Amino acid sequence: MVQLHDARFDTTFAALSDATRRGVLEQLGRSDASITALAERFQMTLTGMKKHIGVLEQAGLVQTEKVGRVRTCRLGSSRLEQEAEWMEHYRRLWDARFNELDKVVEELKRRENSDE
Amino acid sequence: MVQLHDARFDTTFAALSDATRRGVLEQLGRSDASITALAERFQMTLTGMKKHIGVLEQAGLVQTEKVGRVRTCRLGSSRLEQEAEWMEHYRRLWDARFNELDKVVEELKRRENSDE
DNA sequence: TCTATACTGAACCATATGGTTCAGTTACAT
DNA sequence: ATGTAACTGAACCATATGGTTCAGTATAGA
Structure with missing residues (x-):
């Protein structure tokens, strides 16, 4: 939720x-x-x-x-815990996207190599 | 800075x-x-x-x-690193204040005990 | 009791925000 | 060549924000 x-x-x-x-x-x-x-x-x-x-x-x-x-x-009592958590969540999303891009790049390299 | x-x-x-x-x-x-x-x-x-x-x-x-x-x-390129760091910093401040209060409470208890 | 201090609340002001509509411009598809 | 889809920019609107001043109220201190 x-x-x-x-x-x-x-x-x-x-x-x-x-x-x-x-x-x-x-x-x-x-x-x-x-x-x-x-x-x-x-x-x-x-x-x-x-x-x-x-x-x-x-x-x-x-x-x-x-x-x-x-x-x-x-x-006060809010220690920004949930907010810090949200940021961590965002970072994981970012990493996921980043790794995905890495795979694409690797895939491209692989194709280049097999073309040579 | x-x-x-x-x-x-x-x-x-x-x-x-x-x-x-x-x-x-x-x-x-x-x-x-x-x-x-x-x-x-x-x-x-x-x-x-x-x-x-x-x-x-x-x-x-x-x-x-x-x-x-x-x-x-x-x-984008911002991974909220500095922002997450700032939150950590804030948390340390919070902890510091909290521990200080703890000491005060302990001190009060000590006095109460010596009064009894 | 009088006076100065610490806050509070209302009113005001300029600018920012989150949204819209409307009138373009550019690019794809027939 | 033309219609439509995707975006862009300007203008507008209501409300929020970050600040102020001014006029209180309540409390501390001499």
Whole structure:
């Protein structure tokens, strides 16, 4: 049931398609951070960063918790496992196609040889 | 020089964030195909499919060649190697954070025990 | 109690995206 | 020579995205 994962993949890959958001993930890998801290680090308004965090949260890549007036962001529960798997799958497809081409080339060589 | 890869990552992940395009990659993993064939398979106008192919081509995931009046699409040269690497990197960050939390939890338990 | 900080939400803006239709152009088949 | 098939490009449309400003609300600190 590949279809079932489609929506999730859409949102995860879309979340990863922005350099700022990938930067935020890197940062959160080093230490948790407030929205303000992240906004400063990436030279952006609070509101702008909040939106990015929203996207990352939606994709399960980040979790946040508000205590007092500061909302702390940390890495979320999605470890991109299925996405990494998908990439592996794609690579196998690629290899399959590649090997097929190799066979064709070999076949051509064989014919050339028998023609000589 | 992480920045150098940023633009490429942007376009690759964006290309992968659409279910139709991922479907096209799957299909091309099985066999090369014309734009018309792909458009039919994914129930879409020729023009629509052409745009998707354009996006995939831009990301290096697909290559095309026009012979006569049909343009044949096949898997491209990008094997998502750097992207897979990036995901691994992210995972290591995640693990690092996770282990850190584990230590904190252990530390808390130790204190609890010494309090008893 | 007053003030500054940290966030939130609505509204706005420019540009991008995913799709369409319509009007070509080129190439194959009769 | 002509019709049809395969693609291409321009124009259009609705919605999404990445950002902003501005006007709040809620909390921490003096």
